[in-house]
Every structure is written in C-alpha cells, then in structure tokens.
Amino acid sequence: MHRRRFVIGAASTLALPAVVRAQSLEKPKLTLAVGGKNLLYYLPLTIAESLGYFKAEGLEVTIADFAGGSRALQAVVGGSADVVSGAFEHTLNMQAKGQKLRAFVLQGRAPQVVLGVNPKTMPNYKSVADLKGKKIGVTAPGSSTNVMANFVLAKAGLKPSDVSIIGVGASSGAVAAMKAGQIDAISNLDPVITLLQRAGDLKIISDTRIVAEADRVFGGPMPAGCLYAPQAFIDKNPNTTQALANAMVRADKWIQAAGPADIIKAVPESYLLGDRAVYIDAFMASKGALSADGSIPDAGAATALRALQSIDDSLKGQKFDLAAAWTNDFVKRANQKYPKG
Structure with a gap:
C-alpha cells in the first residue's frame, strides 16, 4: 500500500513540471499599443482590462494609446510595443513591406467606420x-x-x-x-x-457599423479591430499569445451579453465624452459589428486585400500569403476554455 502511494505520488511529482511549463507565460509583462482606446471599435480591449481578464490570465498589460492605428503599428514595428490592438488590414499592408505580422483574435466583424x-x-x-x-x-x-x-x-x-x-x-x-x-x-x-x-x-x-452594409461596401466579410503581433513574437511566446486571446474572447462574449448599464459601469468616465446617453446610443449602434467569439472569418483576408488593392496600385502586382496574416488557432482554444465567456 505504501509502495503504491509512493509510486502514484512520484508520478504526480514528475508530471507537475510539465503542467507548470505548459501554463507558464514566456512574457507576463508586455506593452500593447492601440490607436484610440476610447473608441467602441476597441471596446473588447477596454473590457478585458477593466474586468480583470488580462490579470486572470497572469498578464500585466501596459496599454499605450496613440492618436490612430498607424501610430500604434509604428510602435510595434519600432519595438516600443509587443502587440497591437488595431485594424486587420495592417497585417497585409506590412506583409507587402516584408514585415510578418499576424492577427490572432478578432474584436470587430465589420469596420464600424x-x-x-x-x-x-x-x-x-x-x-x-x-x-x-x-x-x-x-x-x-x-x-x-x-x-x-x-x-x-x-x-x-x-x-x-x-x-x-x-x-x-x-x-x-x-x-x-x-x-x-x-x-x-x-x-x-x-x-x-x-x-x-x-x-x-x-x-x-x-x-459600416451595419454589418450588411459593410459586407456590401467591401464585397465580403471585412475583419476590423483585432490583436496582431509580429510572427516572431507569436513563435517565441505562444502561451502569452494564448493568454491574450483568452482574455479577448471572454471580453467579446461579455459584450454580447451586456446591456447599456453594464457597459457604462465598465468603461472609464472619460470615454463618455460628457454624455452617457450618446455613449449608450453609440454602443447599441456598434454592438452588432463587434465579434461574438473572436473568430476571424475565412474570407476576411481576401476581402481586406481587395479593399487595399483598390486604393493602392503598388499592391496589385504583389504576391500575398493570406494564410500567414491570420490564425484562429488561439481563438479555438480560448473558446474551449471559456465556452460561455
């Protein structure tokens, strides 16, 4: 009996380091850049922060807010930020410039612009x-x-x-x-x-807050706000990337179940621009365009590329690896962990 207990105990002890390794975060402290954090476009980011979803995943996230998404992109390219909360199409724009960036969790299923x-x-x-x-x-x-x-x-x-x-x-x-x-x-x-x-x-x-109008304007599903990072960061920090995806998926799901009063309590007073009623109206107008579960649509990258090529002739002759611009691998695992948010 003693021997059996010892064998089971030893096996458990041997297994423990593997479990700890699987859950350990390579980079628990990181900087996330965003362009206009107060926007409803980035509401899932604010919710993940204010409701403690990042902390629940063991993350200490410093959010650096910039005047627009292009500035946030510059921060990650320049090395002052690790991850961007920004528009999906930047992953394709930068691929054309030889920079490998990948989106790994969605915040918006329509641009809301x-x-x-x-x-x-x-x-x-x-x-x-x-x-x-x-x-x-x-x-x-x-x-x-x-x-x-x-x-x-x-x-x-x-x-x-x-x-x-x-x-x-x-x-x-x-x-x-x-x-x-x-x-x-x-x-x-x-x-x-x-x-x-x-x-x-x-x-x-x-x-394009109206999903049907966005689909009509762009000719297909146009992914909007997402978290994206250099592929090198994702490769080096898969557990950290997973933790970020987990927090964002929880936030996406919370928003879809939330009412106006819940949102008002969860966002900083400064976001309301001095008028709660306006913010509630804005939330109701944008809610349908926010992602329900963080999944990036399969046809999204192709839609985004068509939009970019229609306004930038230099992109028309270039070859793109659309699959390299996004992944739902982290989102799938996040939805398994948090099926109800």
Whole structure:
C-alpha cells in the first residue's frame, strides 16, 4: 500500500513540471499599443482590462494609446510595443513591406467606420464626387479610417490626392474640428460619430457599423479591430499569445451579453465624452459589428486585400500569403476554455 502511494505520488511529482511549463507565460509583462482606446471599435480591449481578464490570465498589460492605428503599428514595428490592438488590414499592408505580422483574435466583424460630411461647410452635398478638393478628417493618416475614406472615394472615381487628409484623432478634437468647420467631412468611429450625429453636425454617407452594409461596401466579410503581433513574437511566446486571446474572447462574449448599464459601469468616465446617453446610443449602434467569439472569418483576408488593392496600385502586382496574416488557432482554444465567456 505504501509502495503504491509512493509510486502514484512520484508520478504526480514528475508530471507537475510539465503542467507548470505548459501554463507558464514566456512574457507576463508586455506593452500593447492601440490607436484610440476610447473608441467602441476597441471596446473588447477596454473590457478585458477593466474586468480583470488580462490579470486572470497572469498578464500585466501596459496599454499605450496613440492618436490612430498607424501610430500604434509604428510602435510595434519600432519595438516600443509587443502587440497591437488595431485594424486587420495592417497585417497585409506590412506583409507587402516584408514585415510578418499576424492577427490572432478578432474584436470587430465589420469596420464600424462612418464617413460623413459637414452640413455647415457642405450644405448642398449631393454625391461623393462633391468631396473633390475638400478636407477630410481621419483619426490619423494611414489608419483604417483613412483606408475607408480612400475606398469610398475610389468607388466614386476620386484619387486620394483629390482630397486633403487631416488627422483629427478619435475623441473631442475630432468633434471640435467638425463643429468649427475646419474639415468638410470626417471618417471616424463611435462615440465620435453618434455625438456629431445627435448634434446635427454630420450627414452620413457610408456606415459600416451595419454589418450588411459593410459586407456590401467591401464585397465580403471585412475583419476590423483585432490583436496582431509580429510572427516572431507569436513563435517565441505562444502561451502569452494564448493568454491574450483568452482574455479577448471572454471580453467579446461579455459584450454580447451586456446591456447599456453594464457597459457604462465598465468603461472609464472619460470615454463618455460628457454624455452617457450618446455613449449608450453609440454602443447599441456598434454592438452588432463587434465579434461574438473572436473568430476571424475565412474570407476576411481576401476581402481586406481587395479593399487595399483598390486604393493602392503598388499592391496589385504583389504576391500575398493570406494564410500567414491570420490564425484562429488561439481563438479555438480560448473558446474551449471559456465556452460561455
């Protein structure tokens, strides 16, 4: 009997280091860059942080907030951040430049970018062609809001050089620029869009908060906000990457089950831009475009590439490895661990 207990105990002891190794995080402290953290586009990131989902996975995540997604991308390429919470299409743009970046968990299943004109400076607006020679505000030049604006312009036969693109950020500065008439149109996200709309300072042209409209505009599922990282980071830190995916999947699922009052309690007061009712309206308008479980759609990379190629001729002749731009491996395991969030 004693011998049997000893054998079982020894076996358990021998197995323990393997279990510990499997669960250990290679990089428990890391920096995550985002462009406009207050946006509903990145709500899953905020929820994962505020509800302690990162900490529950053993992670200590420092979130560095930038004016737009292109700035967040620069942080990870420059080495000051490990992972980006940003737009999916950046993985393809950078692949064309020889940089291997991969998306591994989704936050948004539609871009949620809204393009609209300023009723003060363009009271007689009739079509997208009227934007020629006008100033368009985006979160930051090169960001997904810029891509969306270029895409809509291209469909109307306009080139990026036919307009002036101005970075206005993703918060009160963007609202102020429209109200003051400093820009003639804006490509931005919620809560900025709903705030402008409620005040009568925006006439919407294209609204990709509506999944069906996004699919129609882009000709297929267009993945939006996600977590992506250099492939080298993922290879070196698979357990850390899994922990990040776990936290984000939990956040995605929590949001889908949440009501307006839950959201208001979970986000910082500063996100509300001084008006809770506007933020609730913005949340309800964007909720359907947020991911239900973190999965990246199979056809998403092809849709994103078509959109990029339609506005950037230099990308048309290049070969892309679409499969290398994304993976659902981590998301599948996260959904197994947290089937109900």
